[in-house]
Amino acid sequence: MILVFDVGNTNIVLGVYEGKNLLKYWRISTDKNKTSDEYGMLINQLFEYNGFKLNEIEAVVISSVVPPLMYSLQAMSIKYCNKEPLIVGPGIKTGMNIRYDDPKQVGADRIVNAIAAYEKYGGPTIIVDFGTATTFCAVSEEGDYLGGAIAPGIKISSEALFQRAAKLPKIELVKPKTVICKNTVNSMQSGIIYGYVGMVDYIVERMKKEMKGEVKNVVCTGGLSTLIASESKTINRVDKLLTLEGLRIIYERNK
Ligand SMILES: Nc1ncnc2c1ncn2[C@@H]1O[C@H](COP(=O)(O)OP(=O)(O)O)[C@@H](O)[C@H]1O
Ligand SMILES: CC(C)(COP(=O)(O)O)[C@@H](O)C(=O)NCCC(=O)O
Ligand SMILES: [K+]
Known part of the structure; x- marks a missing residue:
């Protein structure tokens, strides 16, 4: 094992x-x-x-x-x-061409996710990882890592809000029923969660326009994936174990 x-x-x-x-x-x-x-x-x-x-x-x-x-x-x-x-780093066999200005700069987790997503769903594909940061990665039809975007994670964004505004409390990250809310906690939940969903869908749509071919699968992973995926128009797969799967594939390629 x-x-x-x-x-x-x-x-x-x-x-x-x-x-x-x-x-x-x-x-x-x-x-x-x-x-x-x-x-x-x-x-x-x-x-x-x-x-x-x-x-x-x-x-x-x-x-x-x-x-x-x-x-x-x-x-x-x-x-x-x-x-x-x-x-996972320079010198190991990933089987993926990393088209970043400096391939060493890409977070290892992003490469591992890209390898797993391409192997499971084919390309072109987009991966969204909701971790401390939220990362977006594009993989071409041929399986090249094209790059992507890095945004502040949903949890650290909401922490910044209550840390920097005296009257705003710490909130639980759950979806309020409406976008127009009538109390502080729900209003913050609305702004953070629906705002975040909008950001995710916008970035994914823009990435799709910059990519060749039809992106059939937008897969997300990471601690907070279900919350956003349930509201997102663009994400069509949640794969919580994508990174682990990528690590297994990398092991097979380097045996
Ligand atoms: N199962 C879970 N349910 C809800 N939130 C979670 C869960 N796991 C992690 N989180 C939260 O999601 C955020 C990102 O977690 P994680 O994906 O583990 O980040 P990272 O990969 O950067 O370590 C963290 O703020 C964490 O508290
Ligand atoms: C963007 C990240 C901070 C995401 O890390 P995580 O949220 O999974 O902890 C990580 O992939 C990283 O440090 N990347 C290096 C910069 C880059 O990928 O361009
Ligand atoms: K991660």
Whole structure:
């Protein structure tokens, strides 16, 4: 079995694959202060709880957009899994032509998502990842990574609102029934959620116009995907495990 890590700025999602089957996955918080031993113990507990054995791990694959955590996770992999991890970055085989000015600049999670989406849904396709940031990525019919857009994430946007306006409270991110609202909390929910849906649909529509061919699938992933996808006109697939799937595919291509 293989152990894959998707390290985001808010959460680390880790999963265990046996061949193509995802046996289990977990979401733990991203903590730059945790040491390799602390992560090792956490993973040891998750494994024990689920009846898995660390010595059955054939490979560890890591995609990270949080450089300060790389050392801890790499050391953890060596010490507790006995494996030098495969790290998504320059020098590995992705099978994807990255048409960014500087391919090294693209977040590893974006490339991993693009690989999984192209493999599952074909191209041209657009991927929207609702994480700490919201990323949009375009993949051509031939499977080239064309680039995309990066917007502030929905949670950090709403946090900025209550942190900077004295009379605005912290709110729960749920959809109000109407767009015209009659109290502060609902009004904020309306502005954030419906505003965000509008932003997403607008960017996706503009991206489609800049792309060749008909984009049949717009797939979204990330912690907050269901909330926005349920209102969006352009998103037609929610795939919460897209990044993990991409990590598995990358492992297959680098075996
Ligand atoms: N299952 C969930 N339901 C609702 N919100 C979630 C869930 N998982 C994560 N979130 C929230 O979504 C945001 C983005 O999470 P995530 O996709 O894990 O981000 P990242 O990939 O940047 O670490 C975070 O603010 C997190 O609190
Ligand atoms: C845009 C991101 C911050 C998204 O990260 P996340 O929200 O998943 O934590 C990450 O993909 C990143 O740091 N990218 C580097 C810049 C780029 O992709 O151009
Ligand atoms: K992510």
